[in-house]
Amino acid sequence: MEPRAPGPGAKSSTIAGPRDILPGPGEAGPTARRLPGRVRASSPNSRFSGSEARARGGTRSEGALQDGGGGGGARGRRGGRSASGGGGAARSGAGAASGAGGGPPGEACETMSGALPLNINIHEPRWDQSTFIGRANHFFTVTDPRNILLTNEQLENARKIVHDYRQGIVPPGLTENELWRAKYVYDSAFHPDTGEKMVLIGRMSAQVPMNMTITGCMMTFYRTTPAVLFWQWINQSFNAVVNYTNRSGDAPLTVNELGTAYVSATTGAVATALGLNALTKHVSPLIGRFVPFAAVAAANCINIPLMRQRELRVGIPVTDANGKRLGESANAAQQAIAQVVISRILMAAPGMAIPPFIMNALEKKAFLKRFPWMSAPIQVGLVGFCLVFATPLCCALFPQKSSMSVTSLEAELQAQIREAHPDLRRVYFNKGL
Incomplete structure (x- = not known):
């Protein structure tokens, strides 16, 4: 022209x-x-x-x-x-x-x-994962609630862009920002190991809307035994769906393992909630509002180790800095699970620790006395606001690719590594979510 x-x-x-x-x-x-x-x-x-x-x-x-x-x-x-x-x-x-x-x-x-050049590494996150800011940017994108509103056509289009790019095919006019957007849309909806489309409520993008609803209701309806039983059961059922949806392809959960973890976590959460409710009947109502948080913390301490019990038995893969597999370590699994438990508890903390103070003050005002039914929506909104920030920031507390000293591994694995790689000082592993 x-x-x-x-x-x-x-x-x-x-x-x-x-x-x-x-x-x-x-x-x-x-x-x-x-x-x-x-x-x-x-x-x-x-x-x-x-x-x-x-x-x-x-x-x-x-x-x-x-x-x-x-x-x-x-x-x-x-x-x-x-x-x-x-x-x-x-x-x-x-x-x-x-x-x-x-x-x-x-x-x-x-x-x-x-x-577009074909040397962009979309197998790794876009941001530097060695810094907290880089990890936070990554998880803000991964947990973006807007991704659950995407249509099947949009999801399939993102999958096609990612698969084509990995095969060396670049659609005309595709920009780098569009490629990264397609990569994160793809990651938000499709399992990284199997490639299957994940159940909607089990996706990371559903964490904020689902948790804000369930947590808000747990904190609103916590005074009676039936309400405690119902909402703790709903919460642990949701956790079981999330854990199964995001299961590892290398170490898939069996039905027995999933069922054991589900029943154990639900029982632990309900027992903690009912026991603390009985202890706090004669103390300040404000203290009683923290009972659901204690129950969730206890459930996480039970649920996550049980869900990953196979890793504690046989270990998780450890690699060198270049990703070369060196063996499996149960000690690495213990560190990984401990980091995930801490992240999960801290993730729930802002949404379950800040709203009780606000709601305790609001319930003394004329507005909630006149419209008591507004208590649940206000609580859900407050929890949601906290979770929008707490979820990605707490996921970013520890590097996804964690590391530990070779001297902290099992003696047998240490001997293997020293024989093959005498200068190696640290090993790396995926901590999970």
């Missing part, structure tokens, strides 16, 4: 699309041609400075800044996304395009488009 040739001192009119590359009028240099997925220059030895790459007569691609690259390549930056080229070929990156070209004033220029 031929653009209009600009007059002297006038801005050049560009044609076609978001990835425009304009030559510098009046300058000698290679003439870029439009090629599918890449840009090729006729002269591999040309070099342009940043000022030469911009049009002297005012010609400039709107919103883009072009800089020359060494070795005949060019680097373009647009909207915060960049790509680079070299050796006469320009490679597109993150939705930007690059190229070089030039000619006398008024010479028609062509526009070019490039494909």
Whole structure:
């Protein structure tokens, strides 16, 4: 497609699309041609400075800044996304395009488009997982409640983008941000090991809406034995669905293990709640409001170890820094499970510790005395607000890829590692969620 040739001192009119590359009028240099997925220059030895790459007569691609690259390549930056080229070929990156070209004033220029590079590692999180901020950003995306509103068509489209990219197929016009968005949508709905679509309420994106509803009701209806039995049963049933949905592909839960953990956690939670209710009958009502939190903490201490009892028996895989598997360690499993229990308890703490103070004050006001039915919705809303932040932040407390010293492993495994890798000091493992 031929653009209009600009007059002297006038801005050049560009044609076609978001990835425009304009030559510098009046300058000698290679003439870029439009090629599918890449840009090729006729002269591999040309070099342009940043000022030469911009049009002297005012010609400039709107919103883009072009800089020359060494070795005949060019680097373009647009909207915060960049790509680079070299050796006469320009490679597109993150939705930007690059190229070089030039000619006398008024010479028609062509526009070019490039494909997303295939070296983006979407098997790992987008953010640095060695820092708390990086892990928090990751989990804010993973637990985003808006993902449960996505349609099956949107989920399948995300899966297709991810699978195609892993096979080296890039849809036209795909940007890096769109690729990462598809990756996180895919991860939020499909099991990482089996690839199956997970049950809706078992997905991480359902944690906030489900927990805020169940926890809010547990904290509203905690005074009678039937209410305690019902809501603790509902809570542990939900936990069982989440644990089964997010089970490991390497160490799948059997029906017996799942049933044992479910019954044990429910029994422990109910016994804790009823016992503390009996002890707090003659103390301040404010203290009684913390009974559900104590019950949830006790249930987590029972439920998670039982759900992962196979790991405590046979161990979990440990690797070196490069991911090479070194063996299985029960000691690593103990550390991983302890970290998860702490995270789960702290995750529940803000939503179950802050609202009781607020609700205790509100119930003394005329509003709730006049509309007592508003107590449950207000409680659910307060819990939800706390969980929106507590869930991802507490998941980020410990690195997903945890580590421990070789000297903390079992003696037999230590001997194997020292024989094969005498200089290795730390091993790594996936702690789970």
